Amino acid sequence: MLQLSKIAPFVLFVLMAQTACTNKTGTGGIGESDPAQSQPEASLGNATFSAVIDGIAVSGGAIDGLQQNNVAHLVPKDDGSASTLRLWLFDTKTPDDQNFKHSLRIEVPGKVGANERVHLSTHIILSQDHSGSYYSDNGSVTILTLSATRVTGTFSGKFRNSPDTPNVKPQITVTDGKFDLPMATNKLYPM
DSSP: OHHHHHHHHHHHHHHHHHHHHHOOOOSOOTTOOOHHHHSHHHHHOOOEEEEEETTEEEEEOOOOTTSOSSOEEEEOOTTSOOOEEEEEEEOOSSTTOOOOSEEEEEEEESSSEEEEEEEEEEEEEEETTEEEEEEEEEEEEEEEEEOSSEEEEEEEEEEEEOTTOOSSOSEEEEEEEEEEEEBOSSOOOOO
16 A cells, blocks of 8 residues: 555656647647647648749748748737737748748738838848848838738838848848738747
8 A cells, every 4th residue: 555655646647647648629729639730731721922032033832830931820919909910921832841942021010901111021041051131121011801811912122131141132122022821720929
């Protein structure tokens, strides 16, 4: 009986840990299995974006398993004011592909309409060991439609290189930007 009282807390801990790690209710909590995360494009629908970045046509739309790339997030603000719409566009063609050449980050108020003088950023892989980071304080983003499941819009801007990015063109231009993205179903917001 003495040995059972010593081992009982350990057995209880193992059972609790196993239950927490195998809960399959699908609500997306910690330790729960969520089929939407294993096949993001099948559950969210298609994602597309295109733009001309400094004269080069760029497009993408593959959604990664964590729903960070090529999906839209409505991120609530701590003060309860209107949410921010956050997009992180990658020119990947297959899910979870880390070999992107271009990425663009867009953050605007979560509402339909034009947004002028928006802060945008883009990251361009120039070679295997060199990349360029560019920022714009005067970008233009127009949200054309916004629903609980999708967002569409346009974007453009002139970008200057970041001070921490030497040996790159000092400025690039993004034109003809378009996106049609699903809204993420998880609450794991891209930073």
